[in-house]
Amino acid sequence: MGLAENMVKKITIIVLGIVIWFLPHPPEISIDAWHLFAVFITTIFGVILGAFSILVASVLGMVIAVLTGTIDPKTAFSGFSNDIVLLIVVAFLIAKAVVRSGLGKRIALLMIKRFGKTTLGLGYSLIATDMIIAPAFPSNTARSGLLFPIIYSISIVNGSNPEKGTEKKLGSFLMFTSMFGIGLSSAMWLTAMAANPAGAEIAESYGVHIGFGTWILASSIPTIIAAIIAPWVLYKIYPPQIKDTPNAPLHAQKELEKMGRMSRDEIITAIIFVLLVVFWALSDTLNINKTIIAFLGLGLLLATNVFKVKEIKKEGEALTTMIWFAILYIMSSQLNELHFMDYVGNLMAVQIEFLPKQVAFVLLVFVYIVLHYLFVSQTAHMMALLGVFLGAAITLGINPTPLALMLLFATNYFSVITPQGSSCNILYISSGYITPKEVYKYGGILTFLSFIIYMIFGLPWISIVL
């Protein structure tokens, strides 16, 4: 990209921001809410247009928001102590330890031995694994912490490493597949994501009852279809350079033999990893904070010298990720706190009043998805908008049950619409295999593809089974 072109982009973004800032704001929301919206949307456009990296855009966005008094410094910094943000940072470090111990390589080789004939096959096997463990694993972020080190190891074993510029060989595709897969596995089960039961409760207050059985019955067909079609589409539009690896299983077998028995470091890592998985899965039942479990894992890996302090000192990537994610997280939360999201939701609900019911239905789901561009948390999005949209639908005489299900499924699969759209994306992106800009593009495509699949296959299916 030429210097001049980049300068034009930067100036465009800055002018855009200033224009939005000074536009007359709707009387229903405060001037601070409007200004924060101006900063936030400019930050996001800056990344989409490629004028700034996500780190630079976020830092400058926060500085402007604070210096103009739109948000106070304490609030602006509060994202850094958010436990989801810290969970991601620590999970990232744990993933590195899993790889360094050799355990990651071993699990990767075992998976390649079993599923490694084609890259697409590996992608499907990752989604399948995720789907199977998901109902017992109510934190999608923790699940990303579990899957990520395995995919990272598969990539490294196959010679696909962003540090060497070979990320596109195979890693980028697998990372993106699994990142999107987490959205699908979360849509599949009521208990696969923390926000799902909360969403079911909101629906209950609108007279829609969704239990574990209803959910899986309704989600099964469209989710399985999406899980089959979407990776294949991604494979076409975001192809791995290595596609067929007929000899990979045999090679993996040989490598496994070469590795021999598990080393001390591998055994310790395996024990700690199993401990983490068990505690994460039980964390809601036992009421233990997920982030402190991650810190426990990190502490044990360090105390046993499996992961060395000097190795962490190389992991600046975790820091940059923490900075931009903490900032975007707080900007979006504040926008929500200032009732900006409610306002937009209500506005949409009013606009569709005069449309035919079917069109209104489709539009409600579509707009609900598009609004995720403004959110950095799936849960916050659902809490802010699900009720507003269901209420509007009931006023219009739309049957709330299929709509509630469609919105709840969307809450999960729209995770990849932006890099910050879900905390599960962050590990994958911070790995260097996927750029934020790619997420805007391919994540957007996958989200709208899923929207179509759930509408075409999900709606008739729901009307049959429920």
Place this chain on the structure above:
Amino acid sequence: MGLAENMVKKITIIVLGIVIWFLPHPPEISIDAWHLFAVFITTIFGVILGAFSILVASVLGMVIAVLTGTIDPKTAFSGFSNDIVLLIVVAFLIAKAVVRSGLGKRIALLMIKRFGKTTLGLGYSLIATDMIIAPAFPSNTARSGLLFPIIYSISIVNGSNPEKGTEKKLGSFLMFTSMFGIGLSSAMWLTAMAANPAGAEIAESYGVHIGFGTWILASSIPTIIAAIIAPWVLYKIYPPQIKDTPNAPLHAQKELEKMGRMSRDEIITAIIFVLLVVFWALSDTLNINKTIIAFLGLGLLLATNVFKVKEIKKEGEALTTMIWFAILYIMSSQLNELHFMDYVGNLMAVQIEFLPKQVAFVLLVFVYIVLHYLFVSQTAHMMALLGVFLGAAITLGINPTPLALMLLFATNYFSVITPQGSSCNILYISSGYITPKEVYKYGGILTFLSFIIYMIFGLPWISIVL
């Protein structure tokens, strides 16, 4: 160190922690306060004994405190969004940018050209620079952000680099000298540290009036003596490998000629750096948060491509520093919140009731200093204990004016008693030139040396001039 020896140390520390945990706690404080004290003191002993690195000890300490319900996760994580913690992280990154741009090298060469004949001379010149700018610079942490990149560059230029194992050549000594120097420059002026005016106000409520003039009059002689003696003592006990460099000034002159005119990156960095210094110095007057100023500097360095995102990705050191400092900061704050510090202060005050006044005076100052082992913030220490100690002294009939001054000066120079004793230490330590364990040793020596100097030279001087 042998594996067995390290294992013995680890077990000793764990047993110690368990014993303190189960000791009967004084009825005046809550069981949570006692348990937190047990965790905190064990963490610190773990580092002093060398059983764990400061990162591992802190992470495990936090995990235990949270899992036992001693502190809740939200509180435990809150240090990560503390603005002093973030200021250090960002200042660390800015320092790296100053070095990478070449500006650091240029300033370093200019200083070497002028003062570089001996390493001790360089050390004195750093303290002198600090002393001169201090009265206009009310944040000692921001001042460390200003001095650190210069010292870092001087060390690198002289071939002293922790990444190459050559930190002891010259860098370690200069870093330690300047780190301690900040304590002295802060003790020198009422306006050189944010806590000083607050301390003067507390003293006022005990009938002691300390203005800008009184302060500098009282502090001048003992502080100047300490600034002369302490670096020399450090030079003897923690010597740089390179001592005399008679040709360094000439060499620096030649290097400067080789560098030629300032590059684009240097000019931009210089402008941003001056901007930072001006804003930091004026931040209290203009009521701008110091951390957001630092973020502004970082954002501009990144946006102008002087500092590249891929360079930040190598700076994992900033992340490890952030983790341990955020944790220790919060543990100490919580101990204070839970009135543990008050309790200890009061206990001491009662114990000395029957001692002769002179002995009581010395003991009060000494105990005030020793208690800094428990604090991670000079301001918090002063806020918690200054009033308690002054009150006790007045009850005993001790003249509160010299005591107030001695305690206020100590609040500044005891900064190096532990690695976490002041936020100004953190940049120096995270650079890799100084280990936390060295701070416990040499920082302790410098603190008690200063105690003696201020007592022997400061007290008579104060009785003459005030």
